[in-house]
Amino acid sequence: MTTATLSRPAAETPNQESVSLAPLQAVIFDWAGTLVDFGSLAPTQIFVEAFACFDITITLAQARGPMGLSKWDHIHQLLQEPAIGQQWQARFGRAPTREDVDAVYARFMPMQIAKVGEFSAPIDGAPQVLAWLRARGLKIGSCTGYPREVLAQLLPAAAAAGIAPDHVVAGDDLSAGGRPGPFMALANVLALGVGDVRACVKVDDTVPGIEEGRRAGMWCVGLTLSGNEVGYSPQEYAQAPADEVEARIARADVKLRQAGAHHVIRSVKDLASVLHTIAADMRAGRMPG
Structure with a gap:
């Protein structure tokens, strides 16, 4: 364009x-x-990549859903989605917790910091x-x-x-x-x-x-x-x-x-x-x- x-x-x-x-x-x-x-685009793709680090697959459409929230709240909201929460349950044997939100956020942050300049x-x-x-x-x-x-x-x-x-x-x-x-x-x-x-x-x-x-x-x-x-x-x-x-x-x-x-x-x-x-x-x- x-x-x-x-x-x-x-x-x-x-x-x-x-x-x-x-x-x-x-x-x-x-x-x-x-x-x-x-x-x-910058936050959307990074959410997909951050969840992939935990062997959890989310789509770009799912990643976009809570956009506008703070990034911690965004991850928390994604983990409340039944399809994503069920993957987490199957992978780790339990429902996601606040500590899990912290863990995904900790992966998300350095990836976002590294990439955001590309989308400025x-x-x-x-x-x-x-x-x-x-x-x-x-x-x-x-x-x-x-x-x-x-x-x-x-x-x-x-x-x-x-x-x-x-x-x-x-x-x-x-x-x-x-x-x-x-x-x-x-x-x-x-x-x-x-x-x-x-x-x-x-x-x-x-x-x-x-x-x-x-x-x-x-x-x-x-x-x-x-x-x-x-x-x-x-x-x-x-x-x-x-x-x-x-x-x-x-x-x-x-x-x-x-x-x-x-x-x-x-x-x-x-x-x-x-x-x-x-x-x-x-x-x-x-x-x-």
């Missing part, structure tokens, strides 16, 4: 450029599948969108299910490519926990000095990420094509039949709206027009709740 160079975020017209985004104050982004890593390429249009937001005075937050150790590898590579939010919260930063709770989103509100959670927009490609934003009282925008719910690699997307692509997008759209997304778009480069709509709704007295 070729990468287009954008002079402004897609779907914005010259007339929109002069329209204020007030009273919006901040946009809080997810990372994989939202700002970087088209298809959210920005999603088409993401650097331009961040620059566009800054030019309009909006603050840029972010949060992720990645642990801080993984972010230590991802952030420098992403920053070199133009992806550098004002604040980043990792999946293991907060004692209160991660998604689908509101804590990481609200930590961004505090760090950025945002005066009203209703003036924030959460942008995410996963169900737990949308639920996080709704629980934090924010506007929520779901992403389909670039993210986990559609799940194409760039190469797969380039070769996929158009009707298959549209079917996957439609299923993802429904799922993200059911999770509470106020708007659903294909990728971050389509964000500008949605932000104008949200800002206009707020000026008319409509709020995300």
Whole structure:
């Protein structure tokens, strides 16, 4: 798939450029599948490989299921799936325990740290969108299910490519926990000095990420094509039949709206027009709740 160079975020017209985004104050982004890593591939494949170290076979579709949770919680959720839990029972003679989650996580972490830099390429249009937001005075937050150790590898590579939010919260930063709770989103509100959670927009490609934003009282925008719910690699997307692509997008759209997304778009480069709509709704007295 070729990468287009954008002079402004897609779907914005010259007339929109002069329209204020007030009273919006901040946009809080997810990372994989939202700002970087088209298809959210980095964590997905590593889950498969980490479980294989224990002679447990999981599919990419199974690995994608709990995406958006912190990685420890993600592994815990996978081990609760009957098909995976039964494999564990057959292999080890007992149901999986918290210590087993720790063991899989311990295998997962070094593999993820080693691989995440390979998946740090920005999603088409993401650097331009961040620059566009800054030019309009909006603050840029972010949060992720990645642990801080993984972010230590991802952030420098992403920053070199133009992806550098004002604040980043990792999946293991907060004692209160991660998604689908509101804590990481609200930590961004505090760090950025945002005066009203209703003036924030959460942008995410996963169900737990949308639920996080709704629980934090924010506007929520779901992403389909670039993210986990559609799940194409760039190469797969380039070769996929158009009707298959549209079917996957439609299923993802429904799922993200059911999770509470106020708007659903294909990728971050389509964000500008949605932000104008949200800002206009707020000026008319409509709020995300």
